[in-house]
Amino acid sequence: xxxxxxxxxxxxxxxxxxxxxxxxxxxxxxxxxxxxxxxxxxxxxxxxxxxxxxxxxxxxxxxxxxxxxxxxxxxxxxxxxxxxxxxxxxxxxxxxxxxxxxxxxxxxxxxxxxxxxxxxxxxxxxxxxxxxxxxxxxxxxxxxxxxxxxxxxxxxxxxxxxxxxxxxxxxxxxxxxxxxxxxxxxxxxxxxxxxxxxxxxxxxxxxxxxxxxxxxxxxxxxxxxxxxxxxxxxxxxxxxxxxxxxxx
Ligand code: G4P
Ligand code: MG
Numbered sequence: 001x002x003x004x005x006x007x008x009x010x011x012x013x014x015x016x017x018x019x020x021x022x023x024x025x026x027x028x029x030x031x032x033x034x035x036x037x038x039x040x041x042x043x044x045x046x047x048x049x050x051x052x053x054x055x056x057x058x059x060x061x062x063x064x065x066x067x068x069x070x071x072x073x074x075x076x077x078x079x080x081x082x083x084x085x086x087x088x089x090x091x092x093x094x095x096x097x098x099x100x101x102x103x104x105x106x107x108x109x110x111x112x113x114x115x116x117x118x119x120x121x122x123x124x125x126x127x128x129x130x131x132x133x134x135x136x137x138x139x140x141x142x143x144x145x146x147x148x149x150x151x152x153x154x155x156x157x158x159x160x161x162x163x164x165x166x167x168x169x170x171x172x173x174x175x176x177x178x179x180x181x182x183x184x185x186x187x188x189x190x191x192x193x194x195x196x197x198x199x200x201x202x203x204x205x206x207x208x209x210x211x212x213x214x215x216x217x218x219x220x221x222x223x224x225x226x227x228x229x230x231x232x233x234x235x236x237x238x239x240x241x242x243x244x245x246x247x248x
Contacts, residue, residue, distance in 0.1 A: 008078075010221045011237040014153030017224070018050055024176065029081030031195055032209050033057075033067060033172045034130035035147060036123060040145055041074045042099065043134035046225050047178050051132060068130075071122055073098055075141050095143040099124070099152070119219050125156050126168040134223060136177040136185075136212065140141055143187030146173060146208055170200040174209035183218035 012020075028034060034055060039048035056065040074097030093202050099122025131145055153171050175189070190207040192198055199206045227233040 006236065006240055006243065008219045009218055010216055011233055011240060012178075012221065012224070013237050014133070014224045016237070017213070020178060021047060021050045022054050024211050024213050026176065028130065028176060028211050029055060032130065032172070032211075033128055034174065036069045036071060036131045038071045038073055038099070038124075038145070038149065040131065040133040040141060041072055043223070044053055044132045045072070046190060047134050047176070048132040051130075051176065055216035065067065070121070073145060075145060077141055092140060095148075098122075098158055099149075108195055119174050122152070124153050128172045128174070131173065131175045132177075133175075134178050135221060136175075136180045137183075139185035139187045142177070143189060146175065146189060147175035149173065150204065152205060154202075165203055168203060170203055172198075172205040172206060172209075174211065176211045176213075178213040179219075179221055180215045181218050182215060204235050 004230065027049075035057070037048050037052065039045050052068050052070060055068050057068060058064070060068045076093065076094045076096055079093060113233075129149065131149070133142060136142055149174065157165055157168075157171075157177060191210040191211065192207045195209075197207060202218075224230060224233055
């Protein structure tokens, strides 16, 4: 069989992605200590499940290692045009699935809020929430997800008495993507440069931690889970790696 000419697509294999996620997890655990993940479907599902393998946390009560809960949200993006305002960005994303209020708890921090007030923004309040997706391209989806989850948390905090609020741990957010694509972003996130930047304002962190498995040039990425022919995907991936090695 002849070798088709390689295009400029990037072709990470399942193994490449697994390794990148494992490496990124070390910093996430040390720096952010997530209590739960919110995976943005469909691209965020596979990365979130792999990441969970590296993010076990100790249960305070039993001392046993516990898996982090993965919550799911579904977001779909409409076609966009340049020069959109903040509000317009919001209208380009459609929710196909969202967190349930009163969903199962992650670390127990929000349990009291849920028990007494019947809502806790899907278990986010008082927790370290890690939002997971496969790619940060235009940043539109991540911008929407972060801001909407933040709104839910603030609304819940506003609705509970000040003394209960004061006893809760802060709610903090982080983002993990397998790939952050270089290039212009259509939306901005208040990303911390270092943990020292973090400030808690009214019970919520004033910015977001940001982690990427790798930063890539703005070329199209073929994800293994999108491929009907995974063998061919792996073959082309190996071919590109061999060419790159030759070139270096
Ligand atoms: P962003 O929010 O992270 O900036 O990405 P953006 O909205 O621009 O992406 C819109 C859709 O395009 C997303 O799919 C995203 O996964 C996909 N996309 C962007 N860049 C790439 C790429 O290089 N390769 C591939 N394969 N997809 C890319 P979606 O609507 O969220 O669909 P789903 O797969 O998550 O269900
Ligand atoms: Mg997606």
